[in-house]
Amino acid sequence: MSPDDSSVRTLSCPACGGTIAMRAAGYTVTLACEYCGTLIDATHPDARIITRYHEVQASLAIPLGTRGKLRGVEWEAIGWLQRTDGWAAWDEYLLFNPYAGYRWLIAQNGHWSLGTMLTAMPQRDGGDLIVGRRRFSPFYSGSTARVTRVAGEFYWRVKVGEEVRATDYVRPGFMLSLEQDDREKSWTISELLTGQEIGAAFDVAPPPAWLPGMTPLAHQPSPYARRIKGWWPIAVLSFVALLVLATLFGWTAQPQGFSLSAIPDGPTVSQTFGPIQLPLGRQAMTVEVETPGVEQGWVDVDVAFVDRKTQDSYDAYALNEHYSGRDSDGYWSEGARAQTLKVTSLPAGTYDLVVDVQAHHWGSSGSFAYDTASGTYKAEGLPPVEIVLTVARGARFASNFWLAMLMILVPPLLMLVLHIMFENARLAQKDGSPADADDWLQGMQSP
Protein backbone atom coordinates (compact mmCIF):
# COMPACT_ATOMS: atom_id res chain seq x y z
CA MET A 1 0.00 0.00 0.00
CA SER A 2 1.39 3.40 -0.85
CA PRO A 3 0.08 6.71 0.41
CA ASP A 4 -1.13 9.30 -2.06
CA ASP A 5 -0.70 13.09 -1.96
CA SER A 6 -3.76 13.45 0.27
CA SER A 7 -1.73 11.75 2.98
CA VAL A 8 0.22 15.00 3.52
CA ARG A 9 -1.02 16.47 6.76
CA THR A 10 0.09 19.16 9.15
CA LEU A 11 0.62 19.28 12.86
CA SER A 12 1.75 21.90 15.34
CA CYS A 13 5.13 21.77 16.96
CA PRO A 14 4.59 21.23 20.68
CA ALA A 15 7.73 23.25 21.38
CA CYS A 16 7.30 26.41 19.31
CA GLY A 17 3.81 26.09 17.86
CA GLY A 18 5.03 26.18 14.28
CA THR A 19 3.02 24.35 11.64
CA ILE A 20 4.90 21.36 10.27
CA ALA A 21 3.97 19.49 7.11
CA MET A 22 4.24 15.70 7.32
CA ARG A 23 4.77 14.52 3.75
CA ALA A 24 4.80 10.78 4.21
CA ALA A 25 1.99 10.46 6.75
CA GLY A 26 1.38 6.85 7.57
CA TYR A 27 5.08 5.96 7.26
CA THR A 28 6.76 8.75 9.19
CA VAL A 29 7.33 7.98 12.85
CA THR A 30 9.61 10.89 13.71
CA LEU A 31 10.00 14.31 12.22
CA ALA A 32 11.88 17.43 13.18
CA CYS A 33 10.35 20.89 13.43
CA GLU A 34 11.76 23.01 10.64
CA TYR A 35 11.52 26.13 12.85
CA CYS A 36 13.11 25.07 16.12
CA GLY A 37 14.66 21.72 15.27
CA THR A 38 12.70 19.81 17.89
CA LEU A 39 12.36 16.10 17.11
CA ILE A 40 8.75 14.97 17.40
CA ASP A 41 7.15 11.52 17.72
CA ALA A 42 4.65 11.58 14.84
CA THR A 43 2.91 8.37 15.93
CA HIS A 44 1.80 9.89 19.21
CA PRO A 45 -1.66 11.48 18.99
CA ASP A 46 -0.36 14.66 20.63
CA ALA A 47 2.91 14.75 18.66
CA ARG A 48 5.10 14.13 21.68
CA ILE A 49 8.55 15.79 21.81
CA ILE A 50 11.37 13.27 21.56
CA THR A 51 14.42 15.55 21.61
CA ARG A 52 14.75 19.29 21.72
CA TYR A 53 17.56 20.76 19.66
CA HIS A 54 19.15 24.08 20.49
CA GLU A 55 21.53 24.13 17.59
CA VAL A 56 21.11 26.44 14.74
CA GLN A 57 19.08 24.87 11.96
CA ALA A 58 21.44 23.19 9.59
CA SER A 59 22.22 24.88 6.35
CA LEU A 60 21.38 22.05 3.99
CA ALA A 61 22.64 21.64 0.44
CA ILE A 62 19.17 20.34 -0.42
CA PRO A 63 16.51 22.07 1.70
CA LEU A 64 13.89 19.66 2.94
CA GLY A 65 10.83 19.69 0.76
CA THR A 66 12.88 20.17 -2.42
CA ARG A 67 11.76 18.03 -5.30
CA GLY A 68 14.02 16.78 -8.05
CA LYS A 69 13.81 14.29 -10.90
CA LEU A 70 16.46 11.61 -10.68
CA ARG A 71 16.59 8.56 -12.95
CA GLY A 72 13.11 9.34 -14.24
CA VAL A 73 11.47 9.55 -10.80
CA GLU A 74 10.51 12.72 -9.00
CA TRP A 75 11.80 12.59 -5.46
CA GLU A 76 11.19 14.84 -2.51
CA ALA A 77 13.83 15.32 0.17
CA ILE A 78 11.94 14.71 3.42
CA GLY A 79 14.67 13.94 5.94
CA TRP A 80 18.28 14.72 6.60
CA LEU A 81 20.76 13.31 9.02
CA GLN A 82 24.44 13.67 9.51
CA ARG A 83 26.60 10.74 10.49
CA THR A 84 30.17 10.13 11.41
CA ASP A 85 32.31 7.07 11.97
CA GLY A 86 34.95 8.99 13.89
CA TRP A 87 37.09 9.56 10.80
CA ALA A 88 34.74 11.00 8.24
CA ALA A 89 31.35 12.70 8.33
CA TRP A 90 28.68 12.54 5.70
CA ASP A 91 25.11 13.69 5.05
CA GLU A 92 22.23 11.42 4.20
CA TYR A 93 19.05 12.80 2.68
CA LEU A 94 15.96 10.62 2.72
CA LEU A 95 14.11 10.88 -0.58
CA PHE A 96 10.50 9.90 -0.90
CA ASN A 97 8.14 9.21 -3.75
CA PRO A 98 4.67 7.82 -3.00
CA TYR A 99 4.98 5.24 -5.78
CA ALA A 100 8.70 4.42 -5.71
CA GLY A 101 9.19 4.49 -1.93
CA TYR A 102 12.38 5.67 -0.24
CA ARG A 103 15.91 6.29 -1.47
CA TRP A 104 18.96 7.75 0.20
CA LEU A 105 21.02 10.55 -1.22
CA ILE A 106 24.41 10.39 0.44
CA ALA A 107 26.78 13.35 0.24
CA GLN A 108 30.44 13.13 1.18
CA ASN A 109 33.30 15.41 0.18
CA GLY A 110 31.07 17.03 -2.42
CA HIS A 111 30.22 13.71 -4.10
CA TRP A 112 26.69 12.35 -4.20
CA SER A 113 25.52 8.75 -4.22
CA LEU A 114 22.02 7.38 -4.65
CA GLY A 115 21.34 4.60 -2.15
CA THR A 116 18.71 1.90 -2.62
CA MET A 117 17.85 -0.54 0.13
CA LEU A 118 18.08 -4.16 -0.91
CA THR A 119 15.23 -6.54 -0.27
CA ALA A 120 17.40 -9.65 -0.70
CA MET A 121 20.72 -10.66 0.81
CA PRO A 122 23.74 -10.37 -1.51
CA GLN A 123 25.35 -13.62 -2.58
CA ARG A 124 28.68 -14.44 -1.01
CA ASP A 125 31.62 -15.61 -3.14
CA GLY A 126 34.73 -16.08 -1.03
CA GLY A 127 35.35 -12.74 0.64
CA ASP A 128 33.41 -10.88 -2.04
CA LEU A 129 29.72 -10.22 -2.37
CA ILE A 130 27.70 -10.32 -5.56
CA VAL A 131 24.60 -8.27 -6.31
CA GLY A 132 23.19 -8.86 -9.76
CA ARG A 133 26.27 -9.09 -11.94
CA ARG A 134 28.34 -6.78 -9.81
CA ARG A 135 31.10 -8.09 -7.59
CA PHE A 136 31.97 -6.11 -4.46
CA SER A 137 35.21 -6.38 -2.50
CA PRO A 138 35.44 -5.73 1.24
CA PHE A 139 36.68 -2.25 2.09
CA TYR A 140 35.53 -0.89 5.45
CA SER A 141 34.80 -3.23 8.30
CA GLY A 142 33.87 -2.86 11.93
CA SER A 143 33.19 0.86 11.86
CA THR A 144 30.43 2.44 13.89
CA ALA A 145 28.27 5.08 12.25
CA ARG A 146 26.69 7.50 14.70
CA VAL A 147 23.99 10.06 14.00
CA THR A 148 25.16 13.56 14.95
CA ARG A 149 22.39 15.78 13.58
CA VAL A 150 18.93 15.15 12.23
CA ALA A 151 16.02 17.04 10.68
CA GLY A 152 12.88 16.08 8.80
CA GLU A 153 10.85 12.89 8.54
CA PHE A 154 12.01 9.30 8.82
CA TYR A 155 10.47 5.87 8.80
CA TRP A 156 12.07 4.93 12.09
CA ARG A 157 12.71 6.68 15.37
CA VAL A 158 15.93 8.58 14.69
CA LYS A 159 17.78 10.19 17.53
CA VAL A 160 21.14 11.81 17.86
CA GLY A 161 23.68 9.33 19.10
CA GLU A 162 22.00 6.37 17.42
CA GLU A 163 24.69 3.94 16.34
CA VAL A 164 24.90 1.11 13.83
CA ARG A 165 27.76 -1.18 12.97
CA ALA A 166 28.69 -0.68 9.35
CA THR A 167 30.53 -2.86 6.87
CA ASP A 168 31.16 -1.64 3.33
CA TYR A 169 32.04 -3.40 0.11
CA VAL A 170 33.04 -1.52 -3.00
CA ARG A 171 33.54 -1.65 -6.71
CA PRO A 172 34.25 1.42 -8.85
CA GLY A 173 31.18 3.65 -8.75
CA PHE A 174 29.25 1.51 -6.24
CA MET A 175 29.23 0.80 -2.54
CA LEU A 176 27.37 -1.99 -0.83
CA SER A 177 26.76 -1.25 2.84
CA LEU A 178 25.58 -3.46 5.64
CA GLU A 179 24.24 -1.61 8.68
CA GLN A 180 23.22 -3.60 11.70
CA ASP A 181 22.28 -3.09 15.29
CA ASP A 182 20.89 -5.45 17.91
CA ARG A 183 17.52 -5.64 16.17
CA GLU A 184 18.05 -5.65 12.41
CA LYS A 185 20.36 -5.78 9.44
CA SER A 186 19.89 -3.66 6.35
CA TRP A 187 21.73 -3.72 3.04
CA THR A 188 22.01 -0.64 0.87
CA ILE A 189 23.64 -0.31 -2.51
CA SER A 190 24.69 3.21 -3.39
CA GLU A 191 25.75 4.42 -6.80
CA LEU A 192 27.96 7.43 -7.31
CA LEU A 193 26.15 10.11 -9.31
CA THR A 194 27.79 12.32 -11.87
CA GLY A 195 27.92 16.03 -11.18
CA GLN A 196 25.68 16.59 -14.18
CA GLU A 197 23.06 14.13 -12.88
CA ILE A 198 22.82 15.45 -9.32
CA GLY A 199 23.11 19.06 -10.50
CA ALA A 200 20.20 18.63 -12.89
CA ALA A 201 18.07 16.97 -10.20
CA PHE A 202 18.71 19.11 -7.12
CA ASP A 203 20.80 22.05 -8.34
CA VAL A 204 23.80 21.32 -6.17
CA ALA A 205 27.42 22.16 -6.92
CA PRO A 206 29.31 19.60 -9.03
CA PRO A 207 31.76 17.37 -7.15
CA PRO A 208 35.33 18.66 -6.98
CA ALA A 209 37.89 17.16 -9.35
CA TRP A 210 40.42 14.95 -7.60
CA LEU A 211 43.86 16.46 -7.11
CA PRO A 212 46.94 14.80 -5.62
CA GLY A 213 46.73 15.07 -1.84
CA MET A 214 42.94 14.69 -1.71
CA THR A 215 41.32 11.56 -0.32
CA PRO A 216 38.94 9.97 -2.81
CA LEU A 217 35.80 8.12 -1.77
CA ALA A 218 36.14 4.37 -1.30
CA HIS A 219 33.92 3.71 -4.32
CA GLN A 220 35.06 6.66 -6.42
CA PRO A 221 36.26 5.39 -9.78
CA SER A 222 39.62 6.64 -10.95
CA PRO A 223 39.02 9.30 -13.63
CA TYR A 224 42.38 8.34 -15.10
CA ALA A 225 41.59 4.65 -15.63
CA ARG A 226 38.92 5.59 -18.15
CA ARG A 227 41.37 7.82 -20.00
CA ILE A 228 44.11 5.19 -20.05
CA LYS A 229 41.69 2.63 -21.46
CA GLY A 230 40.45 5.10 -24.07
CA TRP A 231 43.91 6.27 -25.03
CA TRP A 232 45.90 3.10 -25.46
CA PRO A 233 44.32 2.12 -28.83
CA ILE A 234 45.13 5.64 -30.05
CA ALA A 235 48.73 5.24 -28.81
CA VAL A 236 49.04 1.88 -30.62
CA LEU A 237 47.65 3.35 -33.85
CA SER A 238 50.05 6.29 -33.56
CA PHE A 239 52.96 3.90 -33.01
CA VAL A 240 52.04 1.97 -36.17
CA ALA A 241 51.73 5.23 -38.12
CA LEU A 242 55.12 6.32 -36.78
CA LEU A 243 56.69 3.03 -37.90
CA VAL A 244 55.26 3.53 -41.39
CA LEU A 245 56.61 7.08 -41.56
CA ALA A 246 60.01 5.95 -40.27
CA THR A 247 60.09 3.30 -42.99
CA LEU A 248 59.02 5.69 -45.76
CA PHE A 249 61.49 8.41 -44.81
CA GLY A 250 65.14 8.11 -43.94
CA TRP A 251 66.55 6.27 -46.93
CA THR A 252 69.99 7.24 -48.17
CA ALA A 253 70.71 7.57 -51.90
CA GLN A 254 73.45 8.33 -54.42
CA PRO A 255 76.48 7.57 -52.28
CA GLN A 256 79.78 9.14 -53.34
CA GLY A 257 83.15 7.96 -52.09
CA PHE A 258 86.22 10.11 -51.29
CA SER A 259 89.49 9.31 -49.60
CA LEU A 260 92.59 11.05 -48.29
CA SER A 261 95.42 10.23 -45.95
CA ALA A 262 97.20 11.90 -43.04
CA ILE A 263 100.50 11.18 -41.27
CA PRO A 264 100.24 10.63 -37.49
CA ASP A 265 101.42 13.74 -35.60
CA GLY A 266 101.90 15.34 -38.99
CA PRO A 267 100.32 18.54 -40.27
CA THR A 268 96.58 19.03 -40.79
CA VAL A 269 95.46 17.81 -44.19
CA SER A 270 92.74 19.85 -45.90
CA GLN A 271 91.07 18.70 -49.05
CA THR A 272 87.99 19.79 -50.99
CA PHE A 273 85.79 17.30 -52.83
CA GLY A 274 82.86 17.94 -55.06
CA PRO A 275 80.70 19.10 -56.49
CA ILE A 276 77.83 17.51 -54.61
CA GLN A 277 74.46 18.30 -56.12
CA LEU A 278 71.36 18.55 -53.92
CA PRO A 279 68.44 19.10 -56.28
CA LEU A 280 65.56 18.87 -53.80
CA GLY A 281 64.47 21.22 -51.03
CA ARG A 282 66.00 20.76 -47.60
CA GLN A 283 67.48 17.37 -46.91
CA ALA A 284 69.88 15.65 -44.58
CA MET A 285 73.25 14.19 -45.55
CA THR A 286 74.97 11.11 -44.18
CA VAL A 287 78.77 10.92 -44.03
CA GLU A 288 80.44 7.66 -43.10
CA VAL A 289 83.99 8.22 -41.94
CA GLU A 290 86.23 5.14 -41.88
CA THR A 291 89.85 4.95 -40.80
CA PRO A 292 90.68 1.24 -41.14
CA GLY A 293 94.39 1.71 -40.42
CA VAL A 294 94.26 3.78 -37.24
CA GLU A 295 95.97 2.00 -34.32
CA GLN A 296 97.19 3.40 -31.01
CA GLY A 297 96.01 6.79 -32.14
CA TRP A 298 93.15 8.97 -33.16
CA VAL A 299 92.05 10.98 -36.15
CA ASP A 300 90.14 14.27 -36.01
CA VAL A 301 87.92 14.64 -39.04
CA ASP A 302 86.09 17.91 -39.65
CA VAL A 303 83.69 17.88 -42.57
CA ALA A 304 81.90 20.90 -43.95
CA PHE A 305 79.36 21.12 -46.74
CA VAL A 306 79.92 24.58 -48.24
CA ASP A 307 77.29 26.01 -50.56
CA ARG A 308 79.10 27.32 -53.62
CA LYS A 309 76.54 30.06 -54.12
CA THR A 310 76.03 31.38 -50.59
CA GLN A 311 79.18 30.03 -48.89
CA ASP A 312 76.95 28.79 -46.06
CA SER A 313 78.72 25.98 -44.21
CA TYR A 314 77.15 22.91 -42.58
CA ASP A 315 79.71 21.29 -40.31
CA ALA A 316 80.16 18.03 -38.48
CA TYR A 317 83.02 16.40 -36.62
CA ALA A 318 84.14 12.80 -36.21
CA LEU A 319 86.75 11.33 -33.90
CA ASN A 320 87.97 7.91 -34.97
CA GLU A 321 90.32 6.18 -32.58
CA HIS A 322 91.55 2.74 -31.74
CA TYR A 323 93.78 1.46 -28.94
CA SER A 324 94.76 -2.00 -27.88
CA GLY A 325 97.18 -3.74 -25.56
CA ARG A 326 97.74 -6.62 -23.25
CA ASP A 327 97.59 -6.70 -19.46
CA SER A 328 97.11 -9.26 -16.69
CA ASP A 329 93.58 -9.96 -17.98
CA GLY A 330 94.83 -10.55 -21.50
CA TYR A 331 94.20 -8.63 -24.69
CA TRP A 332 92.11 -5.46 -24.65
CA SER A 333 91.03 -2.96 -27.25
CA GLU A 334 88.79 0.07 -27.38
CA GLY A 335 87.65 2.79 -29.71
CA ALA A 336 85.93 2.82 -33.10
CA ARG A 337 87.51 3.05 -36.50
CA ALA A 338 84.27 4.19 -38.15
CA GLN A 339 81.75 6.94 -37.40
CA THR A 340 78.56 7.99 -39.12
CA LEU A 341 77.77 11.69 -39.22
CA LYS A 342 74.35 13.11 -40.03
CA VAL A 343 74.06 16.71 -41.12
CA THR A 344 70.62 18.29 -41.12
CA SER A 345 68.55 20.43 -43.43
CA LEU A 346 70.84 21.35 -46.29
CA PRO A 347 69.01 23.57 -48.82
CA ALA A 348 69.07 22.61 -52.48
CA GLY A 349 72.24 23.71 -54.23
CA THR A 350 75.75 22.77 -55.29
CA TYR A 351 78.12 22.00 -52.45
CA ASP A 352 81.80 21.38 -51.90
CA LEU A 353 82.80 18.92 -49.22
CA VAL A 354 85.71 20.44 -47.29
CA VAL A 355 87.54 17.93 -45.11
CA ASP A 356 90.19 18.78 -42.49
CA VAL A 357 92.03 15.81 -41.05
CA GLN A 358 94.64 15.54 -38.35
CA ALA A 359 96.02 12.17 -37.26
CA HIS A 360 97.70 11.58 -33.89
CA HIS A 361 99.69 8.84 -32.26
CA TRP A 362 99.35 7.70 -28.66
CA GLY A 363 101.96 5.79 -26.73
CA SER A 364 105.65 5.03 -26.99
CA SER A 365 105.92 2.86 -30.08
CA GLY A 366 107.90 4.21 -33.01
CA SER A 367 110.60 6.87 -32.93
CA PHE A 368 110.09 10.42 -31.67
CA ALA A 369 111.63 13.77 -32.48
CA TYR A 370 111.33 17.08 -30.66
CA ASP A 371 109.10 19.54 -32.50
CA THR A 372 110.28 23.06 -31.74
CA ALA A 373 107.07 24.63 -33.10
CA SER A 374 104.78 22.87 -30.61
CA GLY A 375 107.36 22.11 -27.93
CA THR A 376 106.39 18.43 -27.84
CA TYR A 377 107.84 15.13 -28.99
CA LYS A 378 106.15 13.73 -32.08
CA ALA A 379 106.23 10.31 -33.67
CA GLU A 380 108.27 9.84 -36.79
CA GLY A 381 108.30 7.20 -39.46
CA LEU A 382 104.74 5.97 -38.87
CA PRO A 383 102.73 5.00 -41.96
CA PRO A 384 99.99 7.44 -43.05
CA VAL A 385 96.38 6.75 -42.00
CA GLU A 386 93.85 6.47 -44.77
CA ILE A 387 90.49 8.20 -44.30
CA VAL A 388 87.61 6.95 -46.45
CA LEU A 389 84.49 9.11 -46.69
CA THR A 390 81.16 7.96 -48.11
CA VAL A 391 78.67 10.78 -48.58
CA ALA A 392 75.02 9.99 -49.30
CA ARG A 393 71.86 12.05 -49.60
CA GLY A 394 69.29 11.51 -46.86
CA ALA A 395 69.60 10.21 -43.31
CA ARG A 396 67.58 8.16 -40.86
CA PHE A 397 67.33 9.88 -37.49
CA ALA A 398 66.50 7.33 -34.81
CA SER A 399 66.43 10.18 -32.30
CA ASN A 400 63.42 11.69 -34.08
CA PHE A 401 61.60 8.36 -33.85
CA TRP A 402 62.27 7.95 -30.14
CA LEU A 403 61.43 11.57 -29.44
CA ALA A 404 58.08 11.18 -31.22
CA MET A 405 57.47 7.91 -29.31
CA LEU A 406 58.17 9.68 -26.05
CA MET A 407 55.80 12.52 -26.91
CA ILE A 408 53.07 10.02 -27.80
CA LEU A 409 53.57 8.12 -24.56
CA VAL A 410 53.94 11.06 -22.18
CA PRO A 411 50.19 11.79 -21.76
CA PRO A 412 49.21 8.13 -21.05
CA LEU A 413 52.22 7.75 -18.74
CA LEU A 414 51.16 10.89 -16.90
CA MET A 415 47.65 9.47 -16.58
CA LEU A 416 49.12 6.21 -15.31
CA VAL A 417 51.12 8.03 -12.63
CA LEU A 418 48.02 9.99 -11.57
CA HIS A 419 45.96 6.78 -11.57
CA ILE A 420 48.49 5.09 -9.31
CA MET A 421 48.47 8.11 -6.97
CA PHE A 422 44.66 8.10 -6.95
CA GLU A 423 44.41 4.37 -6.24
CA ASN A 424 47.11 4.61 -3.57
CA ALA A 425 45.09 7.31 -1.81
CA ARG A 426 41.85 5.34 -2.20
CA LEU A 427 43.22 1.97 -1.11
CA ALA A 428 45.08 3.50 1.84
CA GLN A 429 41.68 3.78 3.54
CA LYS A 430 40.97 0.08 3.20
CA ASP A 431 40.47 -1.88 6.40
CA GLY A 432 41.70 -5.41 6.99
CA SER A 433 44.21 -7.01 4.65
CA PRO A 434 46.36 -4.62 2.63
CA ALA A 435 45.46 -3.88 -0.95
CA ASP A 436 46.47 -6.65 -3.32
CA ALA A 437 46.63 -7.09 -7.10
CA ASP A 438 42.89 -7.76 -7.26
CA ASP A 439 42.17 -4.41 -5.64
CA TRP A 440 44.42 -2.68 -8.15
CA LEU A 441 42.84 -4.51 -11.07
CA GLN A 442 39.39 -3.65 -9.75
CA GLY A 443 40.46 0.01 -9.79
CA MET A 444 40.85 -0.24 -13.59
CA GLN A 445 37.26 -1.46 -14.04
CA SER A 446 34.56 0.76 -15.43
CA PRO A 447 31.62 1.61 -13.19
Next chain:
Amino acid sequence: MSRSSFLYALWCLGVLGLYLAAASQGYSPFADGGRTAGAYRAYGPTHK
Protein backbone atom coordinates in the same frame (compact mmCIF):
# COMPACT_ATOMS: atom_id res chain seq x y z
CA MET B 1 34.90 8.96 -28.45
CA SER B 2 35.19 11.00 -25.27
CA ARG B 3 36.50 14.55 -25.28
CA SER B 4 39.76 13.51 -23.60
CA SER B 5 40.31 10.76 -26.19
CA PHE B 6 39.63 13.24 -28.97
CA LEU B 7 42.15 15.68 -27.51
CA TYR B 8 44.73 12.92 -27.11
CA ALA B 9 44.15 11.82 -30.71
CA LEU B 10 44.73 15.43 -31.77
CA TRP B 11 47.97 15.47 -29.74
CA CYS B 12 49.17 12.27 -31.46
CA LEU B 13 48.27 13.69 -34.87
CA GLY B 14 50.31 16.78 -34.00
CA VAL B 15 53.30 14.66 -32.99
CA LEU B 16 53.06 12.61 -36.19
CA GLY B 17 52.77 15.84 -38.17
CA LEU B 18 55.92 17.19 -36.53
CA TYR B 19 57.74 13.93 -37.23
CA LEU B 20 56.62 14.07 -40.87
CA ALA B 21 57.72 17.71 -41.19
CA ALA B 22 61.12 16.94 -39.63
CA ALA B 23 61.58 13.87 -41.85
CA SER B 24 60.67 15.76 -45.02
CA GLN B 25 63.08 18.59 -44.09
CA GLY B 26 65.86 16.23 -43.02
CA TYR B 27 65.88 17.81 -39.56
CA SER B 28 66.74 16.40 -36.17
CA PRO B 29 67.52 18.31 -32.96
CA PHE B 30 70.12 15.65 -32.16
CA ALA B 31 71.96 15.58 -35.49
CA ASP B 32 75.76 15.70 -35.65
CA GLY B 33 75.88 18.65 -37.97
CA GLY B 34 76.45 21.94 -36.15
CA ARG B 35 77.05 20.32 -32.80
CA THR B 36 80.83 20.42 -32.89
CA ALA B 37 81.35 24.05 -31.87
CA GLY B 38 82.54 24.12 -28.30
CA ALA B 39 82.25 20.35 -27.94
CA TYR B 40 84.72 18.81 -25.51
CA ARG B 41 87.13 16.47 -27.19
CA ALA B 42 88.95 13.89 -25.10
CA TYR B 43 91.73 11.79 -26.52
CA GLY B 44 93.46 8.63 -25.53
CA PRO B 45 92.43 5.29 -24.07
CA THR B 46 90.45 5.10 -20.87
CA HIS B 47 91.64 1.53 -20.20
CA LYS B 48 93.19 0.97 -16.76
